[in-house]
Amino acid sequence: MKIAIAGAGTTGAYAHRLLRNQGFHVDLFDKEPKTACGLNPCAWGTSRDFIELTRAAGLEPENYILQRSTHVVMDEVRLKGDLLTFDKPALIKDLLGGTEIKHHPLELSAYDRVIDATGISRAFLPPTKRDILLPCVQFRVRPEDRLENKIKLGGVGYAWCFPLGRHGYHVGCGTLAADPNLALKEVGWLSKNPGWEVICACKGNVRLSGPHDSQPFVVDGTGEGVWGVGEAIGCVAPLAGDGVVPGMKSVRILLEHWDDPAAYTKAILKEFEWMKREREVIDKLLAQNRLGLKDAWVLKKNSRRMGMQVGLRKAFLLLKNLQ
Template sequence: MAVAGAGVAGSYLAFRLLDAGYAVDLYDLPAQTACGTAPCAWMATRDFSAVLEAEGFEPEKYVTARFDVFLLQGQRVGADLMTIDKPALVADLRGGAEVRTGPLDPAGYDRVIDATGTARACLPPIAADDLCRCVQFRVRDGSGEALPAVRYVRGGYAWSFPLGGGERHVGCLSHLADPVGLVGKTGFLDGERLCGCRGRLRVTSPYGALPFVSGNVWGVGEAIGCVYPLVGDGIVPALVSARLLLDHFDDPAGYTQAVLDAFPAMQQERTVLERMKDGRRPSPAWLAEVDTSRLGIRVGVASAAGLLLKMLAR
């Protein structure tokens, strides 16, 4: 068996399958970033702790800070968010699995798990795929700002998340424009830039990323669209989809249905995104279609949904 992709989902699956007695080869591309992980804000939502605990891991080992407030356009908003040490998490999820960097031939294995994220290297291409551009920097500024901050940009949002020690993760995603030209206007990049990277997010949703299984290849995580389209959070969905694959290991139809059933909110967000990318102005009727409960935003359901919609209505 082969697992392609040594991120959150791939590392976890390789470890679990090795532990279950399978012969597993774990493949990945050479590290393209200074931290050795795919571009990511290192921010997790409230379900992070419960998902890790269910898999036998101690979530507090990876949580660097918890936040019950963040700054949205400079205004304090209640939330339930946390920053995490993603490289440490991936390393522990992987256990002792060795990572190979050579080419992978799917025909040489009885099963291949495609955990290659936006590359979707082993599964068939998606007919109407949608990849959102993002950019991120690690910044040292000594400002002492202790709260996460978010600002609207054209077609998305920019963020500044404290990592401790005077450092922050600063990034931007946009569904409509190049984020590099947008993040600099926020003021978040003031300071010493320690590293930077660019990437893409699959915002197609699982409903638009079928098939999840093709021949001897099974997809997981972002390779099958398990990312919330509006905000782009995918760490928790990656782990959830990996568990579903293990639970339906010999039942491709059951696995496909389980993934679709697990993330109905992703399809709701995808529908909203498609409307706005078509140039339609947000309608009050759309607000109930956006579920922000995982973010813990405490400004009322309608108001929280409205905040997300404003990001894409500019």
């Protein structure tokens, strides 16, 4: 079987590794990188499930973890959490294991199956009707003093400061209500600290649609079709913006339902049912509808996936800060 993967980010590289471990020969395609690290913008933050998923690929997760955090400061409130940042370029490099990335156009007819891991592009899948793309801007900086792991909510989005160990910090902002550059400037983390060394900067978009609004996942186009994974099929938490772990999980679900498109679609929707509820909260925020305890419960429950301990009252207050 001739297989091609379009997209060499975390999800595409993970799919390549797992397929190669099962004895498949896979060609890998991607566009020429346009950022300093060679990747699409990402804060390099993730949750504890990253550890087991990395081990499943035959790699040692501790080799990539840059810093663990037992808390996060969200809107000046210190919350307990089990968060981590990881060396994303190093992980992708090891997942690929020296595989050549082809930068010329992928010809669908040359392959029996194509896996679309192209993120927001959905390059080989049809467009969706209710897509939500969050504009983001990010800087990697080396400040004069040590910073905390923190988040500032606002404008149907948030600003973040994530510690990266020896690599400095990622400071960025994503918002659906304004220019993220202007929103980050208003937060003041960079504008009030001109002495910080800026190592690199990038901008991009994150899909917040959720899988239920990112269908279809599988379409015709080759002998066995084009199968989407990761952000291409909405596997990104709409409220938190985390797509690393969901993307990896989508690959494992694909392998479990390799020959059954209907079963694959059903399994993805079941695994990420919680994203549907997060998407409903995003829709309320965009429509400026009143938020209730039901919405706060969604944030409270789903924040535990990121190892965060948020009470119902605090969750309600945090949601109001997103407006």
